[in-house]
Amino acid sequence: MTVFSFPQVRPGRFSLFNSVETIKLAHAFFSGKEFIGMYKQKDPGKKVVSVTFPFSEIIFAMGAIPVNLVRCEDYTYKETHLLMRRITEITKIFGWGAIDNLLKLAYFTRAGADVVDILCDNMIGALNERYTQLPRYAEERGFPVDSCFASRMLYAANLRQGRVADASFDIPYRCPFFAKYYDSLTPFMRNNFLLDIPMTSGADAEAAMEADLQELVAMLERLTGNSYSDARLAEAIEATNEVKAIYKEILYGICKGDVLPYNPFTFAEVQALMLFSLTDCNSNLKAYRANFKRLFAEMTGKIARGEGFDASRCSKILYTPMFGGFEQENVKAVSKLGGRVILADWEIFGILEPISTTGDVLHNFALHMLRMNQFLGFDNETYANTMIRVAKDLGVDGVLFQGVFGCKNLGPVLKIFKEKARQNGIPVVETSFNNIGENVEQNKTRIEAFMEMIQA
Numbered sequence: 001m002t003v004f005s006f007p008q009v010r011p012g013r014f015s016l017f018n019s020v021e022t023i024k025l026a027h028a029f030f031s032g033k034e035f036i037g038m039y040k041q042k043d044p045g046k047k048v049v050s051v052t053f054p055f056s057e058i059i060f061a062m063g064a065i066p067v068n069l070v071r072c073e074d075y076t077y078k079e080t081h082l083l084m085r086r087i088t089e090i091t092k093i094f095g096w097g098a099i100d101n102l103l104k105l106a107y108f109t110r111a112g113a114d115v116v117d118i119l120c121d122n123m124i125g126a127l128n129e130r131y132t133q134l135p136r137y138a139e140e141r142g143f144p145v146d147s148c149f150a151s152r153m154l155y156a157a158n159l160r161q162g163r164v165a166d167a168s169f170d171i172p173y174r175c176p177f178f179a180k181y182y183d184s185l186t187p188f189m190r191n192n193f194l195l196d197i198p199m200t201s202g203a204d205a206e207a208a209m210e211a212d213l214q215e216l217v218a219m220l221e222r223l224t225g226n227s228y229s230d231a232r233l234a235e236a237i238e239a240t241n242e243v244k245a246i247y248k249e250i251l252y253g254i255c256k257g258d259v260l261p262y263n264p265f266t267f268a269e270v271q272a273l274m275l276f277s278l279t280d281c282n283s284n285l286k287a288y289r290a291n292f293k294r295l296f297a298e299m300t301g302k303i304a305r306g307e308g309f310d311a312s313r314c315s316k317i318l319y320t321p322m323f324g325g326f327e328q329e330n331v332k333a334v335s336k337l338g339g340r341v342i343l344a345d346w347e348i349f350g351i352l353e354p355i356s357t358t359g360d361v362l363h364n365f366a367l368h369m370l371r372m373n374q375f376l377g378f379d380n381e382t383y384a385n386t387m388i389r390v391a392k393d394l395g396v397d398g399v400l401f402q403g404v405f406g407c408k409n410l411g412p413v414l415k416i417f418k419e420k421a422r423q424n425g426i427p428v429v430e431t432s433f434n435n436i437g438e439n440v441e442q443n444k445t446r447i448e449a450f451m452e453m454i455q456a
């Protein structure tokens with residue numbers, strides 16, 4: 001892993017220059033429907049598979065398009081959808097260099113305005129607006145109100161956008177509600193494939209996992225008309241291995257370091273985009289890898305040129321679990337109180353570990369999926385240990401644990417985790433989470449007391 005040496009940061013404004021790759025990542029994430037439409041226009045035979053976990057290598061390898069259905073929503077908050085369309089039109093004709101020039105122009109004509117901040121803020125605001133509406137949409141259509149936020153949201157996304165997909169690939173890891181959500185899809189989703197990761201280890205678990213993957217492959221072969229090949233899976237894995245290695249560099253190099261490429265709030269939003277977009281690699285693996293590589297170069301370049309944000313005195317707060325949704329107001333509260341948030345759920349879940357591309361590649365992929373057992377674990381003891389290890393490796397000053405209403409899986413880990421954190425000298429604050437925008441004031445009060453305690 002690269003070790004960075006951070007130069008002295010110039011005082012004053014952090015630059016909005018050279019952030020075009022950040023906008024590109026967000027643009028691809030929020031243009032799901034538009035992009036799928038473009039891909040289908042180019043190749044009408046292409047099949048679309050909805051995914052909920054970042055195991056989309058197998059979908060790419062079969063020549064299909066993975067999509068996180070939430071990306072297919074229209075993001076109308078502050079007209080984000082129109083902005084996205086304008087960006088598509090401009091970049092189609094003039095390329096991404098034009099966006100870079102527009103940003104520079106905006107900087108000089110609106111001195112002091114930080115366009116990247118505004119864009120990121122609005123885009124995550126747009127995502128949150130949808131994340132607020134989707135669970136309610138599910139409830140109004142009879143999905144159990146006592147189920148967790150994530151399963152309500154996924155159900156609604158499937159009801160609203162499911163027609164985009166020709167198949168779905170879901171993983172109900174240790175989760176009864178996820179299985180319920182999956183069952184509810186049967187009447188209207190075609191080719192539903194639920195892959196149960198065995199909750200055991202050893203040769204039998206590996207064989208069961210591989211057999212399930214082979215069944216998935218057979219379904220995808222029927223769907224796409226393409227044949228499986230180890231070489232194509234290896235190619236897809238090589239690309240995601242590269243992305244994941246960069247992701248780790250961002251976590252352990254940049255997030256852990258003293259200088260951030262943007263202010264802490266914007267940086268948290270960029271991390272959220274990285275986390276959410278990894279689920280389906282924005283439906284285009286080649287473009288995503290290129291985007292991620294340049295994004296990393298953009299971040300380190302800003303830091304190297306002294307255009308970063310001096311965060312040496314900002315307390316580092318690990319915010320977890322938030323892969324199913326997070327409260328932007330909590331991040332704002334931490335940032336306002338002189339902290340900076342790190343989002344590392346995929347690292348905690350073991351998703352960022354590399355997969356071997358030699359030998360039997362499907363078997364290697366099965367082992368990778370089984371790795372969830374070592375990280376999230378068969379039990380909450382393992383999960384709590386992983387959180388402690390990652391918190392220590394990241395050198396955080398505290399953990400903001402997002403309690404998830406209705407979650408019988410992740411929620412109960414808190415008790416064990418709190419005790420282990422206490423033994424390791426890691427302060428923990430719990431915020432409650434049922435729907436975005438709920439309990440904001442109560443959470444803020446807790447965060448204020450927590451940050452005061454850390455900074456005392």
Ligand code: SF4
Nearest residue numbers: 148150175177407409
């Ligand atoms: S939040 Fe908990 S209950 Fe909901 S889908 Fe995730 S693991 Fe399952």
